[in-house]
Amino acid sequence: xxxxxxxxxxxxxxxxxxxxxxxxxxxxxxxxxxxxxxxxxxxxxxxxxxxxxxxxxxxxxxxxxxxxxxxxxxxxxxxxxxxxxxxxxxxxxxxxxxxxxxxxxxxxxxxxxxxxxxxxxxxxxxxxxxxxxxxxxxxxxxxxxxxxxxxxxxxxxxxxxxxxxxxxxxxxxxxxxxxxxxxxxxxxxxxxxxxxxxxxxxxxxxxxxxxxxxxxxxxxxxxxxxxxxxxxxxxxxxxxxx
Amino acid sequence: xxxxxxxxxxxxxxxxxxxxxxxxxxxxxxxxxxxxxxxxxxxxxxxxxxxxxxxxxxxxxxxxxxxxxxxxxxxxxxxxxxxxxxxxxxxxxxxxxxxxxxxxxxxxxxxxxxxxxxxxxx
Numbered sequence: 001x002x003x004x005x006x007x008x009x010x011x012x013x014x015x016x017x018x019x020x021x022x023x024x025x026x027x028x029x030x031x032x033x034x035x036x037x038x039x040x041x042x043x044x045x046x047x048x049x050x051x052x053x054x055x056x057x058x059x060x061x062x063x064x065x066x067x068x069x070x071x072x073x074x075x076x077x078x079x080x081x082x083x084x085x086x087x088x089x090x091x092x093x094x095x096x097x098x099x100x101x102x103x104x105x106x107x108x109x110x111x112x113x114x115x116x117x118x119x120x121x122x123x124x125x126x127x128x129x130x131x132x133x134x135x136x137x138x139x140x141x142x143x144x145x146x147x148x149x150x151x152x153x154x155x156x157x158x159x160x161x162x163x164x165x166x167x168x169x170x171x172x173x174x175x176x177x178x179x180x181x182x183x184x185x186x187x188x189x190x191x192x193x194x195x196x197x198x199x200x201x202x203x204x205x206x207x208x209x210x211x212x213x214x215x216x217x218x219x220x221x222x223x224x225x226x227x228x229x230x231x232x233x234x235x236x237x238x239x240x241x242x
Numbered sequence: 243x244x245x246x247x248x249x250x251x252x253x254x255x256x257x258x259x260x261x262x263x264x265x266x267x268x269x270x271x272x273x274x275x276x277x278x279x280x281x282x283x284x285x286x287x288x289x290x291x292x293x294x295x296x297x298x299x300x301x302x303x304x305x306x307x308x309x310x311x312x313x314x315x316x317x318x319x320x321x322x323x324x325x326x327x328x329x330x331x332x333x334x335x336x337x338x339x340x341x342x343x344x345x346x347x348x349x350x351x352x353x354x355x356x357x358x359x360x361x362x363x364x
Contacts, residue, residue, distance in 0.1 A: 116363040174293040187289020194280035194316075198273035201323050205269045208330035212262050215337040219255070222344045226248040229351045233246045236358040 004128065013136045017097045017104075024094030030087025034080050042080070045072035058169035071165045074189075075157045082146070082153035085200045089146040092207035096139045099214035103132065106221045114228075121235060123228055129220065135213035142206030149200045156192060160185050246354045249347040254336040261333035268326030272319055280315055283308050 006014050016023075048069035049057060060066035107128070114123045164185040167173050176182035287296065287308040299305035 113359075116359050118362045118364065177292045178290050183289055183292070187285040190288040191281040191284035194284060195273065195277040197320075198269065198276045198323060201269045201327065202273055204327060205266055205330065208265065208327070208334065209262065211334055212258070212330070212337065215334065219337065219340060219344065222341075222348065223248055226344070226347055226351055229355050230247050233351065233355050233358065236355075236362055239362070240358065 006128075010133055010136055013140065014100070014104075017100050020094045020097035020101065023097060024091050027087045027090030027092075027094060030090060031084055034084035034087065037076060037080050042073060042076045045069045045076070049073060055170075058174075059171065061168050061171070062166050067166060067168065070169070071162050074161050074165050078157035078161045078192075079150070079153040082150040082196070082200065085204070086143075086146045086150050089143055089203055089207055092204065092211065093139050093143055096135065096207065096210045096214055099211060099218060100132075100136070103214060103217045103221060106218060106225070110221070110225050110228075113225075117232060118236075121232055123232070126224060129217060131213050131217050131220075135210040135217065138206050138213065139210035142203045142210060145203030145206060146200060149196055149203065152192070152196060156188070160188050164189055246351055248351075249344045252340045252343065254340050258333040258336040261329045261336065265326045265329035265333065268322055268329065272323040272326065275315070275319055280312065280319075283311050287312060 005011060046069075049066055051057075052066070057066045057070075107125075111125055114125060117123050164173070164182060167182065173182060173186075176186070287305065291305060296305060296309075299309070
């Protein structure tokens with residue numbers, strides 16, 4: 001019985017499948033890091049920013065503790081949620097990879113059983129269904145979308161967000177008028193979450209779809225094997241009775 | 243001995259695609275509303291008006307209407323997105339729910355076939 005080799009690039013994807021525990025754990029670690037950032041960086045920044053009256057914190061100049069805290073809390077909120085959801089996505093990808101391993105082993109098990117059938121019982125192994133490639137691609141697509149969301153988040157967190165918030169709220173941000181650089185930065189900052197958050201969910205949807213399709217492959221394999229075994233039983237027991 | 247046959251088709255395998263499709267519909271709707279309604283409204287509201295103008299917006303003004311859209315829409319849109327995620331999970335759970343029955347049938351079928359494989363097989 002020879003191991004079936006998948007064509008490129010699916011051979012690379014299948015080569016990674018046994019590493020599913022590591023991928024799942026990596027996803028968990030990403031979410032843990034998001035939690036730790038929230039506890040040790042974001043919470044203190046929020047606490048510092050809201051530690052004084054509105055007039056004081058909004059009147060603080062660039063370089064002051066209030067402005068630095070304001071920058072920190074907005075920068076973290078630009079990239080950490082995307083990082084956290086990438087962690088969730090890696091967990092879902094680990095599940096998909098594990099289901100892929102199960103499907104492969106079931107197919108292998110079917111080949112072993114069929115190899116013991118008598119020669120006069122034709123039992124061709126069906127070709128690997130196209131759905132296998134679809135779920136592999138869906139999983140990769142999901143992770144790519146979530147990585148893209150993280151890259152956008154990092155881009156915002158290192159560009160527009162710190163640039164905008166590195167100003168006094170009362171003396172520079174609030175008086176900014178239409179056409180100013182500050183107001184166009186504000187338009188980006190106030191609008192990105194409305195499309196970036198659902199984009200993360202589209203990435204998650206690709207991963208959930210990969211899991212769904214992987215399960216149809218497993219269930220389909222189990223049913224196909226059951227049909228073959230039932231046919232073998234019917235044919236062979238008739239011969240035994242004859 | 244039970245009759246040796248493949249497992250019967252289950253209702254879960256007919257229903258789960260509905261939940262998967264529903265999940266996609268809800269997530270795509272959320273993304274579309276976010277990208278084409280909320281994001282442009284936010285750009286218009288915050289990017290084209292100074293704070294003093296935004297804060298002075300009167301009843302009936304477009305600015306106040308935009309603020310209403312930006313404040314209200316996410317309150318139901320975000321839960322709608324998560325309803326889509328939950329729909330995916332229900333579909334997956336329905337698929338998983340068919341596996342115990344399939345494996346139980348596998349036990350019956352294999353126990354019937356093993357003696358025949360040993361007797362007539364290679």
